[in-house]
Amino acid sequence: MQKSVKHKIVILGCGNVAWHLAKHFSNLKNFQVYIYNHHENVLLNDFRTKLKCSTSDSFNDIIADADFYFICVTDKFISSAVKKINPINTNSIIMHTSGSAKIEELGKLNNIAVFYPLQTFSKSIDVNWNDTPIVIEAKKISVKKKIIVLAKLFSKNVVSLNYKERLKLHLAAVLVNNFTNSLFVAAGDLIEESSVNTKFKILLPLIKQTVIKIENSDPRSVQTGPAKRNDDTVMKKHIKLLSQDRSLKKIYKQLSELIVKQQTKKHA
Amino acid sequence: MQKSVKHKIVILGCGNVAWHLAKHFSNLKNFQVYIYNHHENVLLNDFRTKLKCSTSDSFNDIIADADFYFICVTDKFISSAVKKINPINTNSIIMHTSGSAKIEELGKLNNIAVFYPLQTFSKSIDVNWNDTPIVIEAKKISVKKKIIVLAKLFSKNVVSLNYKERLKLHLAAVLVNNFTNSLFVAAGDLIEESSVNTKFKILLPLIKQTVIKIENSDPRSVQTGPAKRNDDTVMKKHIKLLSQDRSLKKIYKQLSELIVKQQTKKHA
Numbered sequence: 001m002q003k004s005v006k007h008k009i010v011i012l013g014c015g016n017v018a019w020h021l022a023k024h025f026s027n028l029k030n031f032q033v034y035i036y037n038h039h040e041n042v043l044l045n046d047f048r049t050k051l052k053c054s055t056s057d058s059f060n061d062i063i064a065d066a067d068f069y070f071i072c073v074t075d076k077f078i079s080s081a082v083k084k085i086n087p088i089n090t091n092s093i094i095m096h097t098s099g100s101a102k103i104e105e106l107g108k109l110n111n112i113a114v115f116y117p118l119q120t121f122s123k124s125i126d127v128n129w130n131d132t133p134i135v136i137e138a139k140k141i142s143v144k145k146k147i148i149v150l151a152k153l154f155s156k157n158v159v160s161l162n163y164k165e166r167l168k169l170h171l172a173a174v175l176v177n178n179f180t181n182s183l184f185v186a187a188g189d190l191i192e193e194s195s196v197n198t199k200f201k202i203l204l205p206l207i208k209q210t211v212i213k214i215e216n217s218d219p220r221s222v223q224t225g226p227a228k229r230n231d232d233t234v235m236k237k238h239i240k241l242l243s244q245d246r247s248l249k250k251i252y253k254q255l256s257e258l259i260v261k262q263q264t265k266k267h268a
Numbered sequence: 269m270q271k272s273v274k275h276k277i278v279i280l281g282c283g284n285v286a287w288h289l290a291k292h293f294s295n296l297k298n299f300q301v302y303i304y305n306h307h308e309n310v311l312l313n314d315f316r317t318k319l320k321c322s323t324s325d326s327f328n329d330i331i332a333d334a335d336f337y338f339i340c341v342t343d344k345f346i347s348s349a350v351k352k353i354n355p356i357n358t359n360s361i362i363m364h365t366s367g368s369a370k371i372e373e374l375g376k377l378n379n380i381a382v383f384y385p386l387q388t389f390s391k392s393i394d395v396n397w398n399d400t401p402i403v404i405e406a407k408k409i410s411v412k413k414k415i416i417v418l419a420k421l422f423s424k425n426v427v428s429l430n431y432k433e434r435l436k437l438h439l440a441a442v443l444v445n446n447f448t449n450s451l452f453v454a455a456g457d458l459i460e461e462s463s464v465n466t467k468f469k470i471l472l473p474l475i476k477q478t479v480i481k482i483e484n485s486d487p488r489s490v491q492t493g494p495a496k497r498n499d500d501t502v503m504k505k506h507i508k509l510l511s512q513d514r515s516l517k518k519i520y521k522q523l524s525e526l527i528v529k530q531q532t533k534k535h536a
Contacts, residue, residue, distance in 0.1 A: 016492065076501045100494075100502045119474055122490045125481050131473040159470070161463065168462040169470070171506045172455035176471050177478045178493030179523040180448045185487045185530045187440035194436040195429065202427070202437070203444050204483065205399040206386055210445045211479050213393050215472065219453045222390045224284065225446030226368075233344045234368045238439045247526055254519050255447045261515065262453045 010034045010063055012081050013072035014043040016121035017097050019051075021070055024129055026051045028153060036063050036084075046123075064088050068150065070115065071096040071106070078105040093143055099170030102163050103137050113138040113147045116166060117154070120177045133157040135166050186248055220262060227256035228263055278302045278331055280349050281340035282311040284389035285365050287319075289338055292397055292422060294319045304331050304352075314391075327352050336418065337362040338383065343369040350374050361411055367438030370431050371405050381406040381415045384434060385422070388445045401425040403434050454516055488530060495524035496531055 009025050011018045014037045025031045035047045035055040047053040056063055065088045071081045078096050082105070085094060094106055095115040106112040114137040119127060134151040136158060138144035144160070151158040161169065184207070188200035213222040226234035235256060242249040277293050279286045282305045293299045303315045303323040315321040324331055333356045339349045346364050350373070353362060362374055363383040374380040382405040387395060402419040404426060406412035412428070419426040429437065452475070456468035481490040494502035503524060510517040 074497065074499055074501075076499075100505055118470065120477055120481065120490075120492050122481060122485075122492065125477075125485065125490065127477065128473065131476075133470050133473065157470075157473075159466065161466065165463045165466065167505060167509060168458050169466060170502075171509055172458045172471060173474055174493055174495075174506065174520075175451045175455040175458075176475050178491070178495060178527065179451050179519075180475075180478055181482070181487050181491050182495075182523055182527045182530060183443045183447050183451075184482055185491065186526065187443040188487060189530075190436050190440045190443075195433045198427065198429065198433065198437060200482075200487070202386065202401050202425075203440060205396065205401065205425075206388060206441055207444050207448075207479055207482070208399075209388055209393075209395065210448055211475055213388065213390060214449070214452055214468075214475070217390075217393065219449050219456060219468070222388075222393065223446070223449050223453065224388050224390065225442055227442075227446060227450075229342065231342055231344075233342075234438075237368055237435060238442065241435060241439055247522060247529065251447075251519070251522050251526060252442075254515060254522065255450055258454065258515055258519060259446065259450045262450060262457075 006030055006032050007068065008032050008034065008066040009068050009070065010036055010066040010085075011070045011072055012036045012084075014041065014047065015072060016123050017117070018070070018072040019047070019123050020117075020121050020127050020129075021072065021097070022047060022051050022053050024154060026053060034063055034066065059084050059086070061088075067092055069094040075101040075105070079107070082106050093146060095147065099135070099173065100167055103139065110140050111143055113143050114166070115147060115151060116170075118169060118173055120173075129154045130156055133159055135159050135161050135169065137161065137163065137166065220265075223259060223263060225259070227259035230260065274298055274300050275336065276300050276302065276334040277336050277338065278304055278334040278353075279338045279340055280304045280352075282309065282315065283340060284391050285385070286338070286340040287315070287391050288385075288389050288395050288397075289340065289365070290315060290319050290321050294321060296421060302331055302334065327354070329356075332356050335360055339364040339374070343373070346373040347375070361414060363415065367403070367441065368435055371407065378408050379411055381411050382434070383415060383419060384438075386437060386441055388441075388449075397422045398424055401427055403427050403429050403437065405429065405431065405434065488533075491527060491531060493527070495527035498528065 009031055011022055022033050025033045033053045035053050037044055037057055040057045044055045047055050069085055071078055073081050075098050078101050093111045093113055095113045097115050099116045103114050116135040118133040132155050134155045136147050148158055191198050277299055279290055290301050293301045301321045303321050305312055308325045312323045315323050337353055339346055341349050343366050346369050361379045361381055363381045365383050367384045371382050384403040386401040400423050402423045404415050416426055459466050
């Protein structure tokens, strides 16, 4: 990429990934960011006022003349989004940012790629891009080289994976982020229903320690708790506490069984 | 507690909680730590050599003459452990450190208490005691006052809760620590079976961000992922990937349903 020329980025979509990509590009020199969304909405307003991006709800000439397109929409809308793009610049590259969609969702063009940041994005919470792994895939070597340069403007950790590897990584991300967060929600609900004086916050030092423990150790080796030590007395008390909550009770039993199995595997 | 006199601490048990209590007391002035375990083993050796504690496998006169007893054994052995203690000092206080055992497990004495640190302990990993909440319970006010003083030597966050509240907190701790860690294990297994080039470590920035997000936000409000957005296309792909792993597949489905339910509750 030439340093002196402004590169034009078009982001399709206005969700959390679009937001954090746009925010980062807006802070870089030599990039102009345009947001396309099929209809005007309140989110686009934030892109204009807070990130100073241009936005559009129609595919006009400006949008058609970009260097890089990021399709940041739900998987099932990627293929219809890509059809709207009819780039003037034949060297422009079209990417999606999904961990779970094949590169072929972008069609049969050559200038296509995947740019999947392995991260959880919420609009209001800052992201440390530099540490966030970016998983890439491309059809052509020349395209791959270009998106590696682009990805390195975000992260020190750019990884090239095929679809199957990326999908497994995406599933792993769901386990460690989405499911972990849902356990945090469940724990907060439990605590706050039982006592007016204790709140979810009381769990934060434990949660932080859970992560500190795995920074330098294999998670299997630092597992603790009643399931790990086959402590039926304690597990029965917990299950009794959950008698009114069938789904959490099931999850309790199954995750306890998973722990037992995982610990057996360790010694196998 | 008088500053000039050495207080004698006896810890029953030689597991992870015993280790970290002994380590902290050994670093404090005015405390002598004795470890009792019903048989000599390799763990006791570490207490002697690394923490400079005295150890014993019989209830001799030294052990009988303590100020504070900490029973750090699995719940079902608390009542038999307490029977071994026949303190000379009638003011000595006997505590267990369990989140899930009633105070009555310690018998019908008055000088009994609960000292439950809400934390995950692995021997090789340091603990930030100062942030670790210590949940206490006592029968007598005078005893409670003494263990509050003792607990404050460990932590700035000492909380008095009744049994039911403590048990719920313990269950919440299992959710956010034990189960979260088992999801980390499962994620690591998934990644490492799929690719030689990617390891569990690639998930660390995501895992750290998962915790950063909840430090100042309600976990329900920062939930992301396919279940949250009812993205069946993606969830089906994940479930297909898990076709060989019946138990993880079940857990996937149930935690996804839990997320849907939690998000509905938010808007209710």
